[in-house]
Amino acid sequence: MIGLKAQNPLVTHIHTADPTARVFNDKLYIYPSHDVVPPKGIDAPRFCMPDYHIFSLEKGNTWRDYGVVLDQNDVPWGKKNSYGMWAPDCIERDGKYYYYYPAPPKDGSSFRRIGVGVSNNPTGPFQWEKDYIKGIDGIDPGLMIDDDGEGYIFFAGGKTIKGAKLNKNMKEIEGEAIQIQGIPAGYVEGPFPFKYNGNYYLTFAHVFADEGYTIGYAMSKKPLGPYVYSGKIMDNIENGTNHHSVVKYKGKWTLFYHWWSVSGYSKLRSMRADYMHFKKDGSIKKVIPTLR
Numbered sequence: 001m002i003g004l005k006a007q008n009p010l011v012t013h014i015h016t017a018d019p020t021a022r023v024f025n026d027k028l029y030i031y032p033s034h035d036v037v038p039p040k041g042i043d044a045p046r047f048c049m050p051d052y053h054i055f056s057l058e059k060g061n062t063w064r065d066y067g068v069v070l071d072q073n074d075v076p077w078g079k080k081n082s083y084g085m086w087a088p089d090c091i092e093r094d095g096k097y098y099y100y101y102p103a104p105p106k107d108g109s110s111f112r113r114i115g116v117g118v119s120n121n122p123t124g125p126f127q128w129e130k131d132y133i134k135g136i137d138g139i140d141p142g143l144m145i146d147d148d149g150e151g152y153i154f155f156a157g158g159k160t161i162k163g164a165k166l167n168k169n170m171k172e173i174e175g176e177a178i179q180i181q182g183i184p185a186g187y188v189e190g191p192f193p194f195k196y197n198g199n200y201y202l203t204f205a206h207v208f209a210d211e212g213y214t215i216g217y218a219m220s221k222k223p224l225g226p227y228v229y230s231g232k233i234m235d236n237i238e239n240g241t242n243h244h245s246v247v248k249y250k251g252k253w254t255l256f257y258h259w260w261s262v263s264g265y266s267k268l269r270s271m272r273a274d275y276m277h278f279k280k281d282g283s284i285k286k287v288i289p290t291l292r
């Protein structure tokens with residue numbers, strides 16, 4: 001266990017990226033990915049990402065690091081030493097916690113597949129499914145449980161966002177994943193779904209040719225859309241990528257994202273958080289990050 005002060009960047013003992021924040025039983029958890037310096041002799045891919053840690057916010061505003069919850073070489077269906085454990089998510093349904101993660105598959109069927117593990121606790125241990133979820137071919141799983149209890153998974157694939165309803169077991173999708181309509185042109189990744197005041201929101205990292213990575217969002221009246229692009233939540237802050245999440249914690253909406261101020265290198269990122277505000281009409285005010 002490692003205790004750290006709750007301020008930006010949130011932790012500095014390891015590099016963390018793509019933070020998915022969740023509140024379970026009034027406690028704040030973060031499910032980030034983990035950037036490392038390529039070990040000697042390793043011809044690492046663009047990002048070097050070997051495993052996942054989980055964090056929780058403790059009394060006194062310190063972060064607890066639960067250590068490695070899944071190593072790349074323990075993914076039952078994964079390619080060994082891929083260093084490709086990209087952005088994960090975790091969601092609760094009926095008292096069980098489901099952890100979704102992308103990894104390169106050993107069968108070579110795709111760039112990334114998405115696997116799932118289940119636990120009775122938000123921090124595991126998780127029982128990892130032997131195979132990846134069929135019908136999903138992409139990265140960056142983003143999960144949502146609707147008010148009626150139905151589960152949805154969104155992911156990025158081929159510069160688009162796709163989504164599907166999950167079966168009750170949370171390990172299979174119902175039918176086929178569909179391309180989400182209404183997402184603007186340009187490279188998109190890191191979809192994060194949530195619901196507020198009867199509207200469905202889908203936020204995503206959105207790359208503009210002349211600006212680079214921003215955080216954009218779209219709104220809909222139905223979980224799988226069609227969505228209407230509604231603007232930017234954050235301008236490009238030169239943070240490498242702009243994978244993020246949104247959560248309401250202790251009455252305040254908060255945006256979790258990353259930047260590389262600690263390392264000075266865009267592939268060694270550090271997670272951060274800033275408050276986010278809605279306007280009366282449901283639109284989101286742009287977040288000005290505290291870059292310190």
Ligand code: FUB
Binds near residue numbers: 017047087241
């Ligand atoms: O962190 C690795 C990948 O870069 C994520 O999966 C993307 O969203 C981008 O942040």
